[in-house]
Amino acid sequence: MTKAISVAGLHKSFGTTHALDGLDLEVEAGEVHGFLGPNGSGKSTTIRVLLGLLRADSGAAQMLGMDPWADAVELHRRVAYVPGDVTLWRNLSGGEVIDLYGRLHGGGRARRGGQAGERSGGLDPARRADLIERFELDPTKKGRTYSKGNRQKVALVAAFASDVDVLILDEPTSGLDPLMEEVFQRCVQEERDRGRTILLSSHILSEVEELCDRVSIIRKGQTVESGSLTDLRHLTRTSVTAELTGPPNGLAALPGVHDLEVQDTGVRPDGVRCRVELHVDTDKLNAVLRSLTDSGVRSLTSTPPTLEELFLRHYQEDVRAGAEGATAR
Numbered sequence: 001m002t003k004a005i006s007v008a009g010l011h012k013s014f015g016t017t018h019a020l021d022g023l024d025l026e027v028e029a030g031e032v033h034g035f036l037g038p039n040g041s042g043k044s045t046t047i048r049v050l051l052g053l054l055r056a057d058s059g060a061a062q063m064l065g066m067d068p069w070a071d072a073v074e075l076h077r078r079v080a081y082v083p084g085d086v087t088l089w090r091n092l093s094g095g096e097v098i099d100l101y102g103r104l105h106g107g108g109r110a111r112r113g114g115q116a117g118e119r120s121g122g123l124d125p126a127r128r129a130d131l132i133e134r135f136e137l138d139p140t141k142k143g144r145t146y147s148k149g150n151r152q153k154v155a156l157v158a159a160f161a162s163d164v165d166v167l168i169l170d171e172p173t174s175g176l177d178p179l180m181e182e183v184f185q186r187c188v189q190e191e192r193d194r195g196r197t198i199l200l201s202s203h204i205l206s207e208v209e210e211l212c213d214r215v216s217i218i219r220k221g222q223t224v225e226s227g228s229l230t231d232l233r234h235l236t237r238t239s240v241t242a243e244l245t246g247p248p249n250g251l252a253a254l255p256g257v258h259d260l261e262v263q264d265t266g267v268r269p270d271g272v273r274c275r276v277e278l279h280v281d282t283d284k285l286n287a288v289l290r291s292l293t294d295s296g297v298r299s300l301t302s303t304p305p306t307l308e309e310l311f312l313r314h315y316q317e318d319v320r321a322g323a324e325g326a327t328a329r
Contacts, residue, residue, distance in 0.1 A: 009058065011058045018221055025216055031198075138150075
């Protein structure tokens with residue numbers, strides 16, 4: 001099996017609201033896949049369908065080769081889920097909740113494909129203890145005493161310590177401080193090294209950029225882009241800043257050049273006569289670099305497009321519409 005998650009043409013409506021409008025999503029086994037979109041784009045609805053909590057109106061969804069609705073019980077033994085706002089049993093301690101989650105994953109069953117009696121599905125005690133220490137969690141406190149960040153830690157420890165195939169993480173670092181976010185990132189990298197599949201929904205684009213092998217960006221219930229960051233970066237523009245010994249002849253006429261600014265610096269001791277700043281479509285970068293070289297380059301900085309720029313590219317229409325609405329009011 002190469003596809004841990006496969007979604008095609010998924011539709012889900014709530015009354016007149018179309019939460020999912022033909023959404024497609026494919027997550028390869030063993031990868032960390034970023035799932036991006038603003039509030040209301042359909043991320044949480046997709047996750048609920050994958051968890052068997054909602055039934056899609058139409059389309060197909062499979063996880064680990066099974067139907068999330070029909071095979072929910074078996075899937076939940078092989079999937080760990082961390083929401084963005086964890087609710088705990090008030091009178092259970094954090095440690096008791098972690099162990100309960102482990103038993104829900106089938107702590108006594110044999111490992112799939114292994115010998116009878118091999119432990120699987122539950123929690124690895126050594127891993128559990130290590131994670132509790134790394135996340136600086138006191139497992140003896142009752143759920144009612146935990147802050148939001150500590151409730152997140154309980155769910156993260158339970159998920160990372162479970163013997164599952166897929167981790168679905170929906171804004172998992174909500175409420176964590178920067179030090180704990182670093183611990184989270186290391187844990188995700190360790191899980192990927194173990195061959196587990198992770199679907200990561202996050203508003204922290206730097207986190208996604210650091211961790212994910214591929215990303216899918218959704219908008220209004222549809223997938224608008226999907227691929228590796230290397231694949232997707234050709235869709236945005238590279239920022240270039242250069243200091244030249246001569247004028248940038250013909251640069252403005254080159255295809256793919258945007259927002260060109262030329263500053264005359266006079267003749268400096270190092271021979272620099274002007275400073276150039278521009279954005280260029282990445283597939284047109286070679287011609288721009290040749291033109292700059294012909295003008296005499298003293299220094300050059302090239303900044304590749306970020307995931308945030310790619311993300312915003314698909315939501316500029318919504319941003320403009322919001323600005324126009326605010327102006328109208």
